[in-house]
Amino acid sequence: MSERVTRKGKNQVQKEEPKQTKKQKVQKESYDVGQLQDIAHQLRIHSIEMTIASNSGHPTSCASMAEIMGVLFFTKAGMHYNPKDPGNFGNDRFVLSKGHAAPILYAAWSMAGYIDQKELLNLRKIDSLLEGHPVPKLPFVDVATGSLGQGLSVAGGMAYSSKYLDKINNRYWVLMGDGEIAEGSVWEAAHLASHYKLDNITAIVDVNRLGQSEETSIGHDINVYKKRWEAFGWKTIVIDGHNLNQLTDAFEQCRNVKNQPQVIIAKTFKGKYLEMENKEDWHGKPVPQAQVDFVKKQMKQQGGFTLTPEVPVQIEKPQQSHFTLDVNYGPDAKQSTREAYGKALVGLSKTDANQQIVAVDGDTKNSTFSIKYKEAVPTNFVECFIAEQNMVGWAQGFSCRGKVAFASTFAAFFARGFDQIRMGGVSGSQVKYVGSHAGVSIGEDGPSQMGLEDIAMFRTIPNCVVLYPSDGVSAERAIELVANQKSACYVRMSRPSLPILYKNDDVFQIGKSKILKQNNDDKILLIGGGVTTHEIFKAAKQLSEQDNIHVTVLDLFSVKPIDHDGILNAANNTALKTILVVEDHYQEGGLYEAVSSSLSLNNEIKIHSIHVDKVAKSGTPAQMLSLYHLDAAGIIAKVKSIIQ
């Protein structure tokens, strides 16, 4: 009934070694092409039925990639994985970058035996894990997709980890739509993967020609894709994406490429084998039930499929270490918090027996001081160059592979990766983001380099811890805390060199602020963070000495979660039940709004604000602080105006 062709042999997975250092060679193998075609059709049928059941979804986007999925999941040229254990750390991993094709992903895992077939019809239902776009609640999904053009970056970090750090001989398969190739993040990812010679990544571009609202800008001009990927250093194979022989050949070729990532440019048709094949206006819509029969008629056998994947060795995901740090500053030390970051990473590395800490940076390592970690543990530092979206994706990829991933750049430039950070929030990614050069206190470089919205941005990420240390001690403790924290974290670092405020053994906690000065006769509570902690401290001293006005000084430290009780108690202890928040950040979403939000059910406390209230400019750090009234003089004036 089904055509048979001879392929290049049985896959020699080395099952005896838990960690393989040599690449497996693909040799002769026969594929039952007829059965494979029927599997592809069955994947189509599932995708149609699932989206009819959910009355939404993208069946035509699934139909263009059904043959690709068949070969990926059901031949030894494709993924090597244990269908019974999708979480096996030794499995090849699949990233569906075109996340809207989720139905066919679920269908494939169902046909592989992992998902109950009945569950497929619960697609997009509130009590099902089979969401509209894949999320890592499912063990075969590493990273949430659905915002296009992000999958390749995450796969890059994972592949680097397997190849260079864990030395696990698994592979990463990334399926992309053609529309998403317009996203620049794809080219950032393509560049870095070839730069680091990641031969364990295969990208497959499903060139089905049609985007959401019209033909893609490149259409079926396949040669354009070929030239671009080749120019970016990838082994590039162009095939008919519905031809199973070409597909299996291409996959096998990819398995044998050394020191170069590979891309398969698969010319396909949206809605292939349906009546709406290659037609516009069928994006993101269920198709009529009759299409099931239409596909069925094209099948040779209707079931009893026997093709199975190659199963690799079982590897356990490593447990994360607990890290501790010795902090050691003399009382007269001065240091920027950004420099403390580098020091802290080096310090942490001393308790990192399994070298789990990985740091990435975007060509700012001599400014963020992640360079210190590079110097100390060169294997575990990865330069990602000036491409922050991809840097964030790589960090997420490292995190997927059990690493404690730190990503650093200027606070301002994390805005470049906000969509990736947002999607990391959907994934529950545990990356530790460290932003230097926060605020106007950087001075002369001017507003393009000043992070003034970074706290607002990171506060929106669900479960993301946001810390804002004020000196070397608290900065190192912040890095120690986030290294051990099982969630996304952001630590905001400042450029200026600042005196030490804390003792080396002072205890810092996520969710706790620190009181630096408090007396019984304090009039109001001053709250600062980073550089403004020093300014409120200076202001408090002057107010006390020169004007006999006493104020409480609170260093916020933990912006999210915020120390509601600590702030409330401190405010309640002041005579005027008044807070003044001073921040080197825009008002929106920053420290003041975090405090206001936290206390909005309290109707006794007034909250004032000093913040950066307009677009900044160049000047010295001191001039900048003065211009926005963030310095001691501005704070003193404000306190006096409040008290009067």
Added chain:
Amino acid sequence: MSERVTRKGKNQVQKEEPKQTKKQKVQKESYDVGQLQDIAHQLRIHSIEMTIASNSGHPTSCASMAEIMGVLFFTKAGMHYNPKDPGNFGNDRFVLSKGHAAPILYAAWSMAGYIDQKELLNLRKIDSLLEGHPVPKLPFVDVATGSLGQGLSVAGGMAYSSKYLDKINNRYWVLMGDGEIAEGSVWEAAHLASHYKLDNITAIVDVNRLGQSEETSIGHDINVYKKRWEAFGWKTIVIDGHNLNQLTDAFEQCRNVKNQPQVIIAKTFKGKYLEMENKEDWHGKPVPQAQVDFVKKQMKQQGGFTLTPEVPVQIEKPQQSHFTLDVNYGPDAKQSTREAYGKALVGLSKTDANQQIVAVDGDTKNSTFSIKYKEAVPTNFVECFIAEQNMVGWAQGFSCRGKVAFASTFAAFFARGFDQIRMGGVSGSQVKYVGSHAGVSIGEDGPSQMGLEDIAMFRTIPNCVVLYPSDGVSAERAIELVANQKSACYVRMSRPSLPILYKNDDVFQIGKSKILKQNNDDKILLIGGGVTTHEIFKAAKQLSEQDNIHVTVLDLFSVKPIDHDGILNAANNTALKTILVVEDHYQEGGLYEAVSSSLSLNNEIKIHSIHVDKVAKSGTPAQMLSLYHLDAAGIIAKVKSIIQ
């Protein structure tokens, strides 16, 4: 004293026509190469002296591009501009994408006669416009740069405007560093410029090999750049970037290319002609004063430069029209606010005699309904495909050319362009961003597609208006308001079809909320926006009818600026002096925090919140609203718990 070479002729700028439709031809011209070299050296000297004076800045990054700047500013092959009138709309425009080389930009405008030479030494000083990175306070700067990889996108929008809309025969010159070529946004921009055949853009890549913290990933492997730009459809010319003959030749070649953007890959050396030429660790640092003499010794003449640019015709920047709109809904109409967006743009076009409104979208036009504008005014709609960073940059480019630029995509995907939006804030860009599919109320597609942090993001942009309409009438009025507003604006649109709440002639204002229900015996104030306005309205009705509990219903509409007085008065009129804010957004930076922030000096009012409090999932819109207690039932329960 100076070498003379013969070039291809005198530039025939057609001065008699205000708007030129034919491209000028460059013919024979002689350049005094010796003088040009001396000009380049003088630009170096200025850059050195300026950064010594400011004790910060990037002289070596200037030195690599001094010959490029000489040819650009002082030959007829380069920019055609009026040095006395940098704002002339008919000038060629220069975008310094590597904004950290600002000193040499200022030096060039000084040598061209526009900036007083003494002013150069005020670089980076607080009272000078010569900031560390260029900002459009200077009339020769269209867009703030300094976050790398953004210049080409803005130039793309400007060039499209000149070529296809204004039919002005000027050109756009974009100077990029090699490090920034790693940014994906560059490839988004490169793709779209070639897609739209923008022959009036020339990019120059200053391949000086050295990034900030190490060699770039490509170094001096010039052929890699060549292949990539060619693959992206650009006419690609490789030259020695310090060879003035090659530079002038290349510029002239570019002027004659038809229907294709051009890139000059200029191999250069960082710190060229200084003692630190091609050496690492000299990024972003002033060099010793002795370098001035070092360069001077290499000059043939020390002044008396006579080279001048070609001066184009004078063209006035068009004044912006005032737009008005007829809104026309029947009382039983139902419509999504996103659909109202498309309707409103079409409506506005009727009072847009000069066709100033330009709409861009990222292949979501059938979801955002910007497709309606495309259908009505096809010349002024530009599909930017799935590349949101570049789409934002193009919109800013249109705005620079006096257009009223609307950019639309899913609210969630504006996160992809946050850094561009942030830089637009620095520029004072007036783009109108319209985000559809906000919140969990989109339903089945799941969290990747739900904008839940968009308000937080746009609120951080200085002077950015944020509106959140709740029905067709208010949505159309919001679009009318922002079309006439001289600042950046964000309008948040929702997916579900919703009943009409307002009369066609109800007046909406930026900074004003709307009260939908109010009585003397109201217990508390409910505040909503978009879909939640409908839910609080339903809840209020039920509470009144079933429980005899009366509440005020306020539709926030204007999130920024917020209606402080309106909210305060409405809250003060309630018995419990209590507000409940209900929002389809994360708490951080959203409606609740905007309200809390606005009222934090009031110590009588309590503010409660219902918001999306965890990562969302797939489900029906109604289930999603219910899951987060954003529906009438959840609101009623919360009101009762507050009242008890």
